[in-house]
Amino acid sequence: MSVTTESTENFTERARVYQTADGAMCPHRLVLEHVTSRWGVLVLIELLDGARRFSELRRAMGRVSEKMLAQTLQTLERDGFVHRDAHPVIPPRVDYSLTPLGREAADRVRDLAEWTYRSLGEVFEARERYDARREDSAAG
Amino acid sequence: MSVTTESTENFTERARVYQTADGAMCPHRLVLEHVTSRWGVLVLIELLDGARRFSELRRAMGRVSEKMLAQTLQTLERDGFVHRDAHPVIPPRVDYSLTPLGREAADRVRDLAEWTYRSLGEVFEARERYDARREDSAAG
DNA sequence: CAGTATCCTCATGGATACTG
């Protein structure tokens, strides 16, 4: 799986190009990165509870910058996971919601996130064991 | 969900500290990032097929750098997902395998990855529609 | 073989200011 970057004419994103050792392309890895990205995960999970406006998402996610939220939403919209509904009113109002495809992705992402949450105790215990072992071998 | 970084004394990793808007900490987000990281995903999925040596993993994943593979393996080992079995022989031989906890994570990661792979067609169609819409509004 | 150590690039992503 080698990785290079290439500029795409049409989109601002500089997309990674994934390849296996034998030269086969892996475009699905890129889609996977979109749904597992730092803010993508949170957007998908938040939208499972229903449509949200831009600023509602911002507040729900704490302090993501406008830039990153906009970028994340554009990527997810382009991939067909998120539907963008812009109302032609003043002040502007834009609602984001999951497409059926997006819901399938979000369900899986939420499953993984919830598993992670449930497993946190085990992970912390493992870390303590690991760090203790390291101290031992450092001291002894 | 605000994010800052903090140096951890014991580990080389500079860990992100996640917080929701109301100040609650989200350490599970960090664990989630480990299992969904670029190389973490590939390691977990590859190890679902059985134990692998360091260089076997490198080859299977194409061209990940030694540094990144080592870092990824250490993080996954510390979190308790990967078991490291170093044989005291010359030349050195180290086998990596999934722990029971790691297998649970890997199953979910593989599920998401395979779903992504199956959905690739739909994603590409969505991208074409998105790009076409963009061209229309640019031209018209 | 299985890693560390070091250096270095550049893309991620935050802060700020501005606009329809």
Place this chain on the structure above:
DNA sequence: CAGTATCCATGAGGATACTG
């Protein structure tokens, strides 16, 4: 309100050389 544009810091991550 819902973004875009711009600038900038920093850390992810690659290349290379070295070691037990």
